[in-house]
Amino acid sequence: MNFELLILGTGSATPVLNRHPSAFLLCIENESFLIDCGEGTQYRLLEHKVKSTRIRHIFISHLHGDHYFGLIGLLSSWNLNQRKESVTIFAPRGLAEILTIQFKHSDTKINFKINFVETDTENIHSILDTNLVSVETIPLHHRIPCCGFLFRSKASKRKILAEKLPENFPIPYIKMLKDGLDISDEFSGEVFLNKDFTTTGSVSKSFAYCSDTAYNELKINQLQNVDAIYHEATFTESELKRAQQTNHSTARQAATIAKKINANQLIIGHYSSRYKILDAHLSESIEVFANTFLAEEGKTYKI
Incomplete structure (x- = not known):
């Protein structure tokens, strides 16, 4: 299964x-999920030749402008x-009002449907469940209501x-093979072994997006063993x-969370503008969690 993260923005306010x-594009099979949408995101999508029709869901962590x-x-x-x-936007309360006012005073009439889903930033809440993926909120601790998002592919x-x-070959038999069953044809007596006609399907993968947050361990149980x-x-x-x-959070704190949840991979970002070089971020994090990567704009990370 194609499951990868394209980094579009790594800065802070x-x-x-x-x-x-901040802006990220999570690609699962042929669908793309936009996570946060800081200033200039549309230019980054153009730069990377992302097809807008593949983006049907947008996730906004909180209402600070850089997101x-x-x-x-x-x-x-x-x-x-x-x-x-149509597009569905998951965001804390207030975003629908902000966009409506903007479009009203610019006399912009949107000709496609926008569905707004208000996120629960204080509790774990399932917000999307399709044949491809499930998504739930991750309560975070910030100055204003804020949540991350946990994606699990099916x-x-x-x-x-x-x-x-x-x-x-009979269609009912094909369905049985997909379910991992061997088949014995009652008329011919012929046996069709599953291993001869199928290969292993894709396994479930998981990705947790933890946007702006102070260090807290409330999310540890929810995020155990994420990829x-x-x-x-x-x-x-x-x-x-x-x-x-x-x-x-600091880089060391981010690594501490990754270690406590037994993650396979940690990507850190949202760097303060005071840092021109990020070597200290990486070395600090690696001391705690070895499999750490700096988020680099334009780079794709396979999960």
């Missing part, structure tokens, strides 16, 4: 050249390009090796007091 505000100021421009451009597909049934099937976690690391330990004052 204060602009820095060559570092964009959603790009949304109005993106939706407006989709409208100008005559988008027809495991698929066994895959049929069509070229090995006899001609006019990958993105966790903000705005500061290094030298600025621990500043992190505490602003309800952000």
